[in-house]
Amino acid sequence: MNNVSLPIVIEPELANNLIGKEKVLFIDLCQADSYVQHHVPGALYLEYNWIVSGDKPRMGLLPNQDQLSRILNSYGIDEQTHVIAYDDEGGGRASRFLWTLQCIGHQPLSLLNGGLPAWAAEGYPLEQELRFPQLPDQVDRNINYIEGPVADKQYILDHLSDDNTVIVDTRSAQEYNGVKVFAARGGHMPGAINYDWTNAMERRNNLKLKDTETLKSDLAALGITPDKTVVCHCQSHHRSAHTCLMLNSIGFENVKGYPGSWSDWGNDPSTPIE
Numbered sequence: 001m002n003n004v005s006l007p008i009v010i011e012p013e014l015a016n017n018l019i020g021k022e023k024v025l026f027i028d029l030c031q032a033d034s035y036v037q038h039h040v041p042g043a044l045y046l047e048y049n050w051i052v053s054g055d056k057p058r059m060g061l062l063p064n065q066d067q068l069s070r071i072l073n074s075y076g077i078d079e080q081t082h083v084i085a086y087d088d089e090g091g092g093r094a095s096r097f098l099w100t101l102q103c104i105g106h107q108p109l110s111l112l113n114g115g116l117p118a119w120a121a122e123g124y125p126l127e128q129e130l131r132f133p134q135l136p137d138q139v140d141r142n143i144n145y146i147e148g149p150v151a152d153k154q155y156i157l158d159h160l161s162d163d164n165t166v167i168v169d170t171r172s173a174q175e176y177n178g179v180k181v182f183a184a185r186g187g188h189m190p191g192a193i194n195y196d197w198t199n200a201m202e203r204r205n206n207l208k209l210k211d212t213e214t215l216k217s218d219l220a221a222l223g224i225t226p227d228k229t230v231v232c233h234c235q236s237h238h239r240s241a242h243t244c245l246m247l248n249s250i251g252f253e254n255v256k257g258y259p260g261s262w263s264d265w266g267n268d269p270s271t272p273i274e
Contacts, residue, residue, distance in 0.1 A: 006082060009209060009249040010110040012119045015040075015084055019125075023108075025077060027085045029093040030116055038126035040086065040112075040119060044075055045132055048093045051100055052236075057183065057267045058260045060096075060236025062103060062150075065143055073140045074133045079106065086112035086119070090198065090207045095242040099257055103150055104143040111245050118206035149244070151231045151256035153264055153271065160190055160272070165229045167192040170240040171262065182235055183266030187273040189233075193222050197239040200246050212250045219247075226252045233258035233265075 006014075018024045019041050026043035028035050035045045050071055053061045062068075077083060083101060085094035091111055098109045112119065120126060151159075159165040169176050169192040176194040178186030188194070200215060201207045209215065224230060230247060232240040237259050247255045258264070265271050 006108070006110055007249065008110055008245060009113050010084060011113050012122050012124050015110070015112055015119075016124045018082075018084070023080050024082050024084065025075065026112075027075070027083055027094070027097065028087070028116075029085060029097055030088040034088045034116065036128070036130065038120070038128055039116065041125050041127040043086075043131065045130070046071070046075070046097065048096070051097050057263055059263045060238055060261060061259050062100065062145065065145065068100065068104070069141055069143050072143070076133075077106075078141060080108065082108035082110065084110045084112055086115040088116045090201060091115055091242045091245070092197070092238045095245045096238055099149060099237075099241040099244050102148075103145050105146050111242075111249075114206040114208040118208055121206050149256055151258045153258075153260075153268070155256075156189065156231060156258065156265075157271070159229070159231070162229075164227075165231060166224055168224060168230055168232045168240070168243060169194050170197040170232055170234045170243045172196055175235070175262070181266075183262055184269070185266045185273055187266075189265065190272050190274050192274075193224060195219070195222060195224065195243070197234065197243050200243065209246060209249070215246065215250050226254075229254040229256065231256045231258060233261035235262045237261045 026040045028039045028043040028045045029048055051063055053063045085097050087093040094111055098111055101109050167189050169188050174180040176188045200209055202210055232243045234240040237257050241257055244255050244257045
């Protein structure tokens, strides 16, 4: 089955038709107790903490390449596997996993729109059988991180005054304004635009994404347009990974995420802050 044409954000109706198909794998990044209660049939559980690393106070860093390689190998994810990921919290954890796959050049992937809440609310099948792959001793798939989807601190410093680059801060307004502080310093990067990641969702529609035209219009009003390179960050590139996938899904091609995000920037006394 050729899955290249599957959308980056996939609706439950289409995803339901793909259960059991060759080279399609559902990955569940819900809370563990939620997975035990019920999940998409055939979905394999993946613990979120396995796919991020930290060097306190910097959190949400990319995992060690060997660790990620072992995970992909144990889950049977090769270059042709179309990964459909979901969670139960709006898509942040699932998007972070998919963005990490993008960081190794893995292309066949989709985010389940609305995640498990939307799937269940719309009446699609659920199962309770627990599925936990065992990590092997040997690694078969060797991977390398690529630069395209990633913006590090130096990249952002080099592009703060670049008219063709826009920094999108997907944290809450209180975090952006320095009212809520989860690092040594509060505030935001010079020139960064605040776009709370939840603004892309319809709260009354199981946190599914708003329609494409509404998203494009809302973003354009803030100066976030497809002709620019868009760098997304939050506190640890959890919420902002969802924004990266959302932007990809509506046609933005030059999108980067900042692993570490504000936990990196806000804890470095040398970085500029407004």
